Structures are given as structure tokens and as C-alpha cells.
Amino acid sequence: MTNGPGKSDRPVVPAKSSNKAGQPVAEGMEGRGLAKGNLPQQNASRTPSREDAPSALERVRQAASKDKKLRFTALLHHIYNPETLRKAYFSLKKEAAPGVDGETWRHYGETLEDNLRDLSHRLKRGAYRAKPVRRAYIDKNDGRKRPLGVPVLEDKIVQRATVEVLSAIYETDFLDFSYGFRPRRSQHNALDALYTGLLTKKVNWVLDLDIRGFFDALSHEWLVKFVEHRIADRRVVRLIQKWLNAGVLEDGKRTRVEEGTPQGGSASPLLANVYLHYVFDLWVQVWRQKRAHGDVIVVRFADDIVAGFNSKADADQFRAELTERMKKFHLELHPEKTRLLEFGPYAIDQRQWRGEGKPETFNFLGFTHICVKKKSNGRFTVLRQTIRKRLQTKLNEVKAELQRRMHEPILEQGKWLRAVVGGHFRYYGVPMNQPALAMFRFRVGWYWHRSLSRRSQNGRVLWNRMRRLITRWLPLPAVCHPYPLRRMGVIT
Numbered sequence: 001m002t003n004g005p006g007k008s009d010r011p012v013v014p015a016k017s018s019n020k021a022g023q024p025v026a027e028g029m030e031g032r033g034l035a036k037g038n039l040p041q042q043n044a045s046r047t048p049s050r051e052d053a054p055s056a057l058e059r060v061r062q063a064a065s066k067d068k069k070l071r072f073t074a075l076l077h078h079i080y081n082p083e084t085l086r087k088a089y090f091s092l093k094k095e096a097a098p099g100v101d102g103e104t105w106r107h108y109g110e111t112l113e114d115n116l117r118d119l120s121h122r123l124k125r126g127a128y129r130a131k132p133v134r135r136a137y138i139d140k141n142d143g144r145k146r147p148l149g150v151p152v153l154e155d156k157i158v159q160r161a162t163v164e165v166l167s168a169i170y171e172t173d174f175l176d177f178s179y180g181f182r183p184r185r186s187q188h189n190a191l192d193a194l195y196t197g198l199l200t201k202k203v204n205w206v207l208d209l210d211i212r213g214f215f216d217a218l219s220h221e222w223l224v225k226f227v228e229h230r231i232a233d234r235r236v237v238r239l240i241q242k243w244l245n246a247g248v249l250e251d252g253k254r255t256r257v258e259e260g261t262p263q264g265g266s267a268s269p270l271l272a273n274v275y276l277h278y279v280f281d282l283w284v285q286v287w288r289q290k291r292a293h294g295d296v297i298v299v300r301f302a303d304d305i306v307a308g309f310n311s312k313a314d315a316d317q318f319r320a321e322l323t324e325r326m327k328k329f330h331l332e333l334h335p336e337k338t339r340l341l342e343f344g345p346y347a348i349d350q351r352q353w354r355g356e357g358k359p360e361t362f363n364f365l366g367f368t369h370i371c372v373k374k375k376s377n378g379r380f381t382v383l384r385q386t387i388r389k390r391l392q393t394k395l396n397e398v399k400a401e402l403q404r405r406m407h408e409p410i411l412e413q414g415k416w417l418r419a420v421v422g423g424h425f426r427y428y429g430v431p432m433n434q435p436a437l438a439m440f441r442f443r444v445g446w447y448w449h450r451s452l453s454r455r456s457q458n459g460r461v462l463w464n465r466m467r468r469l470i471t472r473w474l475p476l477p478a479v480c481h482p483y484p485l486r487r488m489g490v491i492t
Contacts, residue, residue, distance in 0.1 A: 057168045064230070065172040071232040078165045079158070079236070080123035085116045088160035092153075099152030100134045100249050108153050119154055126235065130155050130242040133262050135250035147216070149248060149262025159266040162239060166270060169230050174273065175281045180302035181269030187365045190301040191384070191430070192484035194364065197297035198382050200490060203308035204344040205315045208362040210337035211326070214303040215268065216260040218275050219330040220244050223261075226278045227271075243267055259330065272302060279329045280305070280322075287318065299364075306364050308343075315340055345380035347371050363387050366428065386428050386436040394424065395443050402451040410452070414473035417444060422475050429480035437477035445470040 056078060063070060078084060089112065094105045108115055122128040133149030140146050151159065167183075174182065179190035197203065211217075223244070224237060231237055243265065247256045261268045280300065284307075288296045294310025296318075309315040319340065323333055341360040342351060348371055351359055359371040370383040398420060405413055421444055425437055445466070453460040481487070 057165065060165070061168040061172060064169040068173065071228075071230055072169065073232045075165055075231065075233045076123070076235045076239075079161045079239075080120045081161075082116050082120050084161045084164065085120060085157055086112075088157045088164065089116065091160055092156055096156075097134075097136065097150050099150050099155065100131055101152045103153045105153060115154075116157075119157065123158065123239075128158065128239075128242075130246040132247040132249040132254050133264065135248050136264070146263070148264040149268075151243075151246075151262075151265045155243065155246075156266055158239070159243065162236070163266050163270045166231070166236075170270065170274060170277075173230070174277055175285060177284075177298045178273065178277065178281055178300050180300070180304075181273060187301065187427075188430075188481055190299050191365055191367065192481075192487055194297075194299045194306055194369075195382055195384070195484040196488045196490055197299065197308060198344070198369075199380070199485065201295040201297050201308065202310045203295060203297060204342065204346060205309045205312050206341055206343040206362060207307045207309065207315050207319060208337075208339045208341065208364075209305040209307065209322075210334040211303050211305075212332045212334040212337075213260075214331065215263050215272060217331055218261060218272065219259055222279075222329050223271060223275050226274055229278070240267070240271070269302065275329075276300065276303065279325070279331065283322075283325055287321070291317065291321075301365060304364065306362070312340075343369075343371055348373060348380075366390055367430070367433075383432055384430050385433055386440075391436060391440060395440070395447070398444055399447045402447055406451050406455045410469065413448070413451075414469065417448060418473050418475065420444070425475060425478055426480050429478055431479055431481070431483050434477050434479065441470075441474055441477060445474055 060072065060075070060078070064072075089105075089109070092105055096105065098104050119128070131152045131154075133151050133155075136148045136150050137145040138148060171182065177193070179185045179187075179193070198206075220241075224241065227237060227240060244261060245256070247254050248262065249255075261271050284298050288298070292309075292314050294314055295308075296310070296314065297308040299306050307315075307318065309318065319333075319338070326333055339360075339362065341362060343359055343362070347359040351357060361368050361370050363369070366387055367384040368387050370385065372381055372383045373379065374381055398417075401416075402413070405416065421441060424440055428440075429437060448469070449461060449463075449466045452466070
């Protein structure tokens with residue numbers, strides 16, 4: 001790409017390595033060679049482009065796709081562009097919890113243009129400072145609490161704008177088996193890819209991987225080095241460091257965080273994907289090509305990873321080498337949650353012949369994956385059912401909320417339940433999961449009947465009336481997703 005007047009996106013390759021001497025460096029196998037010498041070029045202008053933001057980012061995307069080793073020296077002006085900040089503001093949830101400063105989306109929007117103009121100026125002159133995140137906790141399915149970090153509104157805006165700019169670069173780098181927090185690569189895209197791989201490749205063993213406390217354990221030092229593979233704009237790197245070092249405010253006490261990135265911020269998913277791209281994805285790509293003796297499939301959704309192997313020897317070797325690989329980058333595979341299980345077209349017969357019972361199952365993205373044979377032709381397939389614990393947790397939430405809404409008008413209760421049941425079906429409505437969907441609808445209707453019967457002393461609501469209410473307000477179970485082999489284009 002050639003620089004012209006007012007353009008500052010020319011990636012500059014410095015004469016020295018991006019990693020500092022005497023400190024750990026990223027490996028050559030990561031697909032990023034050491035930096036070459038400076039190329040003949042015009043001096044890059046620091047004047048912001050007069051082009052609109054989408055076209056400017058498209059130029060960045062094209063440059064990143066054309067040369068995987070280019071390092072961008074001037075990206076900050078894309079971030080502090082008022083249009084980019086405005087777009088980031090309107091992409092935030094209006095009712096999201098405020099950060100430590102108490103600033104809400106609606107209050108900030110009352111003087112939006114003045115606030116964005118001030119924020120843009122502070123970013124431009126380096127006066128922007130990240131504030132500590134507010135610690136919050138949400139319940140996990142296993143009964144424990146998941147820590148979240150709630151940034152202040154301005155940090156959310158800047159993070160969202162930064163993610164938009166950096167995604168234009170990193171989306172050209174990320175590999176095909178990487179899903180999660182990426183455009184058009186949702187949970188169901190990952191589920192379909194896994195299902196298709198299990199049925200079309202020679203897979204007999206499945207390795208269900210769990211990285212212990214990933215978001216809380218990733219190394220700031222290594223993360224910065226990985227970012228510097230592509231980003232040579234020190235202002236953008238310092239911006240990321242500000243978020244990493246902002247600390248956490250809990251019970252009025254600020255704690256400095258030496259590692260990890262708080263879940264809850266807009267930048268955390270992208271930074272996590274960047275980290276695992278270098279630590280895991282590129283390594284897997286090389287390992288699969290040079291070390292494996294049979295078919296290997298991999299699907300990664302953020303830090304949830306499933307790998308399939310033709311032979312147990314490949315699976316054992318992969319697990320051992322990956323364990324050592326993770327240690328180098330301050331990560332650890334959970335020894336209890338990381339499991340190797342026999343899973344595939346021959347698992348049922350092999351385990352039955354050995355007298356070991358049915359094949360083990362594994363969970364991925366809300367579904368339990370089960371080895372079964374079709375009743376129609378006896379062929380192997382993968383049955384995906386709603387995780388029982390996940391189903392019960394959701395039902396408990398519905399039950400508690402119905403108790404809170406007990407005295408609301410039936411019309412309001414019905415509208416809310418329709419949204420809850422419909423949302424559940426839209427996610428879990430995959431082929432062969434209809435029994436779990438029907439069970440969910442039945443239990444919701446039962447809890448609703450109990451709630452209506454208890455809100456008055458006139459007695460229980462008759463089932464004839466209840467059936468009419470359920471028929472009117474609760475959607476029928478429906479398959480909302482086609483068969484993965486059809487959606488992935490394997491069959492038509």
C-alpha cells in the first residue's frame with residue numbers, strides 16, 4: 001500500500017525485533033518471523049484521514065490480509081475518530097450496570113457530542129486514563145461464583161472502538177477453527193463444525209480440554225508481545241496496557257492486577273483470542289501438519305476447546321505436548337476437567353465388546369454430545385441434548401422470577417414467559433433435541449400454574465383454563481437450526 005496525502009496506515013517494519021532484549025520472545029513457529037529492515041517509503045502523515053471510518057478500516061483490513069507480517073504504526077486516529085466513538089457508544093447496552101463512577105448510558109448521552117469530543121481530544125493528546133473496574137459476581141452452573149469486571153462507560157466506549165479497529169487486522173489472521181466473539185462465528189457455527197468433523201473425519205477419540213481460570217491467568221507480558229506482532233503503534237499498545245493495569249475496585253479497595261483480563265469489558269474477548277491464537281491455534285496448526293499420524297479435528301470457542309483424533313497415541317502425545325506448551329505461557333490444563341474419551345463410529349461396539357458399557361459423553365456450549373446409532377439404518381450419529389444441569393438451572397431461574405412476578409397481570413406474565421421460552425428454543429432447538437425442549441415447556445407451564453394458584457385464596461386455577469393460557473403464551477417446541485451437515489454444505 002502506498003501512502004498518499006492524509007493517509008497514515010502504512011505498516012512500518014522496524015529494523016529491530018519487537019521483543020525487548022533479554023525478555024521472552026514469541027516463537028518462530030507462531031507464523032511471525034523476526035522483523036525485517038525498514039522498507040523504502042514515504043513519511044507517514046499523522047493527519048487523520050478525511051475518508052469515512054468504514055473505508056479507512058477496509059484499507060487496514062486489505063493491508064493486513066495482503067501481508068501477514070506487516071506491523072501497523074498509526075492506528076490511534078481510527079480509534080479517537082468521533083464517528084468511531086459514536087458508533088461504539090450506540091452499540092453498548094443501554095441498561096448495562098455502571099462502573100465505579102456511576103455513569104449511565106442515558107446520562108452520558110444527554111450531552112453526547114460534547115462528551116465524545118472531549119474523550120476524542122483526551123485520547124489524541126494521551127490524557128485518557130483508564131479507571132479501575134468494579135468487581136461483580138454471577139452464579140455458575142456448578143454453584144460457584146464467576147468474577148466479572150464492570151468498566152466505566154467511557155472505558156467501554158474506547159474499548160469497543162479499539163476492538164473494531166483491531167478486529168480489522170486480526171480477523172485476517174485468526175484461523176478457521178477459532179470461534180467465539182468473532183463476526184459470523186457463533187456458538188452454533190462451532191457446534192456445527194464439531195458435529196461435521198465427528199461424522200466426516202476418522203475420529204475415534206475426543207479430548208475435552210479445559211484451561212484452568214484462563215481469563216484470570218493470561219500473562220500481561222506475553223499478551224503485549226503477541227499484540228506487538230501486528231501493532232507497532234505504541235499509543236495503542238499503551239492503551240491496552242492501561243486497561244490491563246487499571247486494577248479492580250471491590251468493597252472500596254483497589255487491587256492491582258498483575259495477570260489476567262477482567263471478563264466484562266469489550267476488549268477482553270479480543271485479547272483472549274489474540275493470546276490463544278499464538279499460544280494454541282498456530283501451534284495446533286503446525287502440530288497437526290507435522291506430528292499427527294491420522295485425522296485431527298479442533299474446534300475452539302474462546303477458551304472452550306474440543307479436539308478429535310483418529311488414534312489414542314496421537315491424543316496422548318497431543319495432550320502431553322500441549323501441557324508443556326501451556327506452562328510456558330503461564331497457563332494450565334485443568335487436570336480433572338480435561339478428559340480423553342473414546343468417542344466415534346466404533347466406540348459403541350468396541351466398548352460393548354470389552355464389557356465397558358456405553359461410551360462416555362462430553363459437554364460443549366450447552367449441549368451434551370452422545371454417541372448413538374440411528375434406529376432407521378444403524379449408522380453412527382451424534383445426539384446433542386441440553387445439558388441437564390443447565391436445563392435445571394434455567395428452570396430454577398424461571399421459578400424464582402415467577403414468584404417475584406406472582407401478582408403481575410397474566411398478560412404481562414405471558415409476554416415475559418413467551419420471550420423466555422422462545423429464546424430457549426432459539427438456542428437449544430437443534431435436531432433430535434425435541435424431548436428436552438418439550439420438557440422445558442411443560443415444566444415452565446407447571447411452574448406458572450403453581451404461581452397463579454398461590455396468588456389468591458380462591459383456590460387453584462383449573463387445568464382447562466391453564467391449558468388455554470399455555471397454548472396462547474408458550475411457544476411449541478421447534479427445531480430452529482438445520483442439520484449441521486446440510487448447513488455446512490456436506491450434503492444438499
